Amino acid sequence: MIRNLKTYGLVLVAVGAIGAVTASAASAVVTPFWFKSDGDWTKYVGAQVKIGGVGDQFTTDAGAISCETTTYAGSSSATTVSSIELTPTYSDCTPVIGFSTVTTNGCSYLLKADNDTGGDPVKYDVETEIKCPPGKDITVDVYTNSSETTRICTIHIPPQNTGTGTTLTNTGTGTITADIGIPSVITYTQTSGGSEGTGLTKCTNFGSTVTSNGSYKGHAIIEGKNTSNAETNIELSTS
Numbered sequence: 001m002i003r004n005l006k007t008y009g010l011v012l013v014a015v016g017a018i019g020a021v022t023a024s025a026a027s028a029v030v031t032p033f034w035f036k037s038d039g040d041w042t043k044y045v046g047a048q049v050k051i052g053g054v055g056d057q058f059t060t061d062a063g064a065i066s067c068e069t070t071t072y073a074g075s076s077s078a079t080t081v082s083s084i085e086l087t088p089t090y091s092d093c094t095p096v097i098g099f100s101t102v103t104t105n106g107c108s109y110l111l112k113a114d115n116d117t118g119g120d121p122v123k124y125d126v127e128t129e130i131k132c133p134p135g136k137d138i139t140v141d142v143y144t145n146s147s148e149t150t151r152i153c154t155i156h157i158p159p160q161n162t163g164t165g166t167t168l169t170n171t172g173t174g175t176i177t178a179d180i181g182i183p184s185v186i187t188y189t190q191t192s193g194g195s196e197g198t199g200l201t202k203c204t205n206f207g208s209t210v211t212s213n214g215s216y217k218g219h220a221i222i223e224g225k226n227t228s229n230a231e232t233n234i235e236l237s238t239s
Contacts, residue, residue, distance in 0.1 A: 033116045033124050034080050037234045039226045044084055044234070046072030046178070046222040056090065056180070056218030060155055060188055061211060062142050065100060068092030072220060074108075083112040085131070086222075098152060099143045107132040107159070116238050117167075124168045124236045132159045157188045157214070165216075174233035175223040186214025 048056055048070035055067045067090040074086040087108045093100065107130060114125040130138070140155035141148075165182035189210055224234035 033113050033236050033238045034082055035076065035084050035113065035234065036080050036237050037076065037224050038079070038232045039224075040077065040079055041227055042076045042079075042232060042234065043225040043229070044072070044074040044076070044086060044222055045225055046086060046220045049177075049219045049221055051219050055093075056216070056220075058186075058214070058216045060140075060186075060214045061190060062140070062153060062155055063095055065093050065095040065102075065140075067094075070218065070220065072109075072222065083110055085110045095142065099146050099148060100140060101143075101148065102138065102140045104138050105132065105136040107136060107138050111166075113236075116236075121169050121172075122236075125164065126166050126168055127161065127164065128166060129161045130157065130159050152192075154191050155188050156191070157186065160187050162186055162216075168236055170235050171221070174231070174235070175221055176234060176236060178218075178220045178222060180216060180218040180220070182214075182216040184213045184215045186216065187212045188214050 048067070056070045057064050057066045059065075069091045071089050072086040073089075074084050076084055085108050087104070090102065093102075110129040110131050112127045112129065114127050117123050117125055132138070137159070138157040140157070142152045142155070144150040144152055162182055163185045165185075166178055166180045169177045169179070171177055187210055222234070224232040226232040
């Protein structure tokens with residue numbers, strides 16, 4: 001058994017102007033949208049939904065990490081906003097190589113409304129930015145053993161705009177689904193922990209060289225809570 005991954009979060013992200021193709025004109029149509037809620041103050045609570053038995057997965061040169069449990073938390077102080085900020089927590093995560101701990105160091109994920117791209121149900125594109133306190137980043141430590149005494153490498157994921165990849169959909173029941181798909185654009189650096197490891201437990205590309213091939217995929221349902229922690233409707237709307 002590996003040790004659970006601590007506060008691990010990597011990127012919910014965005015697809016930029018994909019555009020819906022109309023049947024008659026076959027032309028792209030994009031419309032701005034907003035996050036809306038029934039109350040002036042709303043707490044956003046998200047939970048992972050596995051697809052095909054696989055949880056959220058983040059991949060770098062050090063391999064892939066899949067998580068059994070993923071949650072997101074954030075809040076808004078207005079009924080209509082153009083972005084929401086969520087802090088993820090990952091647990092029961094299993095890396096392909098060795099054992100891992102991940103620390104977010106106060107980093108969060110800013111989901112910025114991009115465009116309504118049509119479809120049935122209507123899909124909404126968001127752009128996601130990794131935000132961190134000054135001098136901080138998301139830190140992933142990879143070990144050869146479960147007691148975490150032999151560190152292979154450390155992955156540093158700095159603040160950045162992760163580009164496009166995630167689409168949101170109204171469920172029709174006052175919640176939102178998020179389909180996450182960031183295709184090999186996440187930037188990070190990887191430093192040696194003193195032992196590269198061998199076979200599956202091997203890290204590569206040590207040093208200060210910036211690598212931009214990190215990817216992330218997952219699926220979540222986000223719901224709203226009011227000041228009394230009771231459910232409140234949230235939705236995506238173009239008006």
